[in-house]
Ligand code: FES
């Protein structure tokens with residue numbers, strides 16, 4: 001067992017973990033924060049996306065012990081049913097989900113994507129590396145690691161655009 | 170209640186809550202991660218141990234020897250379930266292969282053991298130490314090679330295996346224009362995002378299972394049969410389901426093994442089927458070979474049409490009924506359809522979203538595109554010319570309950586700008602992209618299934634609905650709440666809906682796109698019973714009582730629901746059953762898909778640029794979630810057209826690309842904005858809701874529209890799905 005200290009959604013937690021425990025299972029099985037989903041456990045689907053030290057990562061692809069002392073934000077840290085984060089609200093309004101299983105990952109990714117664009121981080125579809133700007137294609141590209149088999153894609157883009165203040169409607 | 174005559178005016182027609190776009194009532198729970206799915210019920214089973222499934226490494230044969238010594242000695246191991254210690258097990262009615270194999274092995278990755286340990290990591294590590302020696306046997310894995318050994322399959326949801334009317338051979342021989350082609354579709358995987366998962370807990374001889382299942386009553390029945398215990402001793406709880414698409418219609422290995430594991434180790438056990446195990450351990454949509462022949466006059470009017478389908482399954486399995494739509498979609502006096510089933514020792518084939526039509530239309534609607542070109546008729550116009558308002562196999566005495574295919578074709582074409590399409594392929598360029606448009610009809614049968622519910626009003630006037638109906642992303646929670654609110658005259662936020670618990674009345678469940686219409690009809694029946702009780706308590710005549718604003722009114726008198734219910738509350742239960750209206754009338758849903766693609770002139774990369782459609786599905790209960798169902802299904806259609814295929818290793822008999830990295834499904838970057846138009850329709854012969862199914866219609870024809878757009882862009886006609894770059898480049902070079 002290895003001691004691990006994390007700050008999860010602003011709360012400090014101390015865990016004794018089998019070093020094989022993924023960050024995802026530390027959250028789901030040990031901290032009982034089951035909002036973060038396990039779709040594949042192999043970095044293929046994005047359902048387990050959380051924000052660590054300000055960057056989104058697949059929490060199934062990393063061991064909890066590698067994040068000792070770090071800040072983790074999960075879907076539970078963004079908002080609650082009574083006080084939704086604007087992105088959560090936008091997903092409800094635009095029906096950016098169906099079964100809901102990919103949704104926490106989509107939302108954590110979406111929040112980070114807008115930050116990345118703001119920070120000027122380019123993507124594969126960025127035409128001009130000096131001018132990284134919001135566009136639906138930028139968002140589609142950056143969100144493509146988050147699979148939604150229900151395929152709410154069209155609605156998720158609408159939700160993200162809405163939060164970015166770029167809504168067409 | 171029995172629905173055996175067409176619905177007259179009824180309280181649903183008010184359209185105060187029903188038919189209005191509502192946000193999902195389960196939305197806030199889903200977007201905040203507070204909706205707990207099966208594997209996440211720490212609240213219900215805080216001390217659950219972890220199970221890990223060991224699957225077969227061969228497709229057919231026997232276990233020669235099994236050595237558990239190392240696994241049993243591994244840290245944290247609490248027990249190992251195998252056929253040798255599981256006790257006598259039967260097979261569920263809905264299962265083709267046994268969920269726990271051994272000593273006989275029926276397919277690759279069939280579960281042979283469950284290792285239970287105190288932690289997930291320990292269970293997984295110990296599972297790798299289970300040593301199995303096999304005595305393999307030869308199996309059959311190649312559909313094309315086995316095609317000639319096909320037999321007539323048993324009858325399932327799709328009706329009889331073969332149908333015919335008139336004289337197909339004679340009429341086809343004489344036809345002025347003929348299309349005769351063979352199309353193939355591959356095995357496909359549901360790839361729902363939540364893996365199959367269950368937590369099992371025993372209390373004496375009573376089993377509770379928190380699980381992820383579309384059909385609660387079927388699966389409780391099959392668990393009872395498999396374990397040989399009474400149904401009454403089993404409770405299933407499945408309030409949130411992370412996608413199903415047919416993969417969770419049945420009892421699967423996670424559920425059975427969790428129950429067996431929990432019984433063996435004497436504490437709750439949780440089991441998820443690991444993602445790389447899912448495609449081979451569970452069910453998939455079977456591959457098909459489809460031969461289509463259409464004979465028409467020079468204007469494209471069909472006189473002869475034939476659709477023959479070959480598919481495979483394990484012994485005892487069923488056929489992929491891909492000729493279903495061809496029985497009903499287009500006119501033609503001379504027709505035949507046939508299905509043949511071959512025995513394959515691949516994993517179990519079964520229903521995936523719109524079984525039959527989803528792949529049948531990938532063939533038929535490309536054949537129609539080929540006919541349009543052969544006749545020089547616009548593809549939309551060709552379909553309008555071949556519309557038929559009655560079941561063309563039965564004749565005019567069996568009309569459609571309602572059929573708005575032509576309206577969908579016209580409205581969809583208009584919105585999409587179809588008139589701008591150049592009918593000659595390979596003519597339109599946008600930079601390096603060859604651009605083309607394609608379309609296809611959408612068709613899916615409308616099934617109705619018996620469904621029950623109970624509904625109550627509590628002392629504060631709030632309404633509660635309970636049914637074992639499930640919400641697999643379809644929006645059941647919301648439409649059921651809307652139905653209750655409409656029937657009892659309260660606002661949506663006054664209604665609580667509880668789903669997916671086998672203690673509630675048995676519903677239609679989620680499958681075959683029957684869920685929305687059937688389950689809300691069941692709630693309608695229960696609400697009618699409750700209205701009668703409330704009216705009686707108020708001393709009003711049931712037929713004259715009005716339910717609005719939380720009141721029961723008659724003339725200028727009124728009483729509140731709360732006061733009538735009293736502190737005890739007032740409950741009623743009923744179900745909706747169906748007579749023979751589906752025999753007297755053909756019942757189906759219709760639509761038209763339109764798609765624009767770009768194909769890179771050098772690399773043959775295909776991009777969907779625009780996609781839209783018009784659909785007629787009876788009353789649309791919640792336009793917001795119905796639209797989502799349609800776009801989701803359209804996207805799955807794009808997947809079928811462009812990328813989805815389980816690749817068969819025909820030497821060893823398994824699907825090679827068995828995870829989410831190798832089994833490709835559409836992602837954000839693949840899908841543009843999608844436009845959906847619902848054509849106004851009420852179907853009074855479907856149910857008192859006057860609704861029909863919509864959850865599967867969107868996949869039906871979508872892939873063919875993509876394929877036809879690729880042809881229009883490039884002049885390349887591929888008939889072997891998916892239409893991948895390698896096939897396009899090869900055809901281009903030829
Ligand atoms: S669960 Fe981590 S990427 Fe799928």
Ligand code: FES
Pocket residue numbers: 096097098099100101102103147148149150151152362411412642
């Ligand atoms: S909402 Fe079901 S997978 Fe995205």
